[in-house]
Amino acid sequence: GDSVTQMEGPVTLSEEAFLTINCTYTATGYPSLFWYVQYPGEGLQLLLKATKADDKGSNKGFEATYRKETTSFHLEKGSVQVSDSAVYFCALILKGAQKLVFGQGTRLTINP
């Protein structure tokens, strides 16, 4: 079945460090890909998305590129801040489908 695999956490970085959170997927069709962020005590917020191969999603300094050849959608940020501390979820949805398929989430902690 369709699935998303994220790098295991937790990930701890110092402020201004470079961030990569790996995400790979398995899908029967051509999915749209998403990164969601969950801050403590809150719901999931859409961070960025890409709907077709080679698309780059970006928001708040975060970027991810839809790589069909490697079935990946890695999240990157050049310089993280303490306020980026949260749980990050990679997700996919097949065209015409209703449900999002989520990865297991990666907890990110940024130390000052």
Next chain:
Amino acid sequence: DSGVTQTPKHLITATGQRVTLRCSPRSGDLSVYWYQQSLDQGLQFLIQYYNGEERAKGNILERFSAQQFPDLHSELNLSSLELGDSALYFCASSASGTGLGYTFGSGTRLTVV
């Protein structure tokens, strides 16, 4: 504020009991989705309603049921509760029925004791 309202925010109840979780979708959104977030299972899709009708079903237990009312709010009913039902239950809404453009609520944390 995402525009999706879930009540209550926290719920503590005993095993065997029944609870109802409520979700009001973002204004104009016709689709409502329910997800369960637990430590061991991660985020699991439960069920979707579109304009009052069930559209898709996921890993929803028979003890659980949901409905969407004419005003488009939705309720998730959980009965014969077990300790393992303790989780965060999220509602999301979207304008279309295709799943793109989800907006999540802040969730209801259910604790079964």
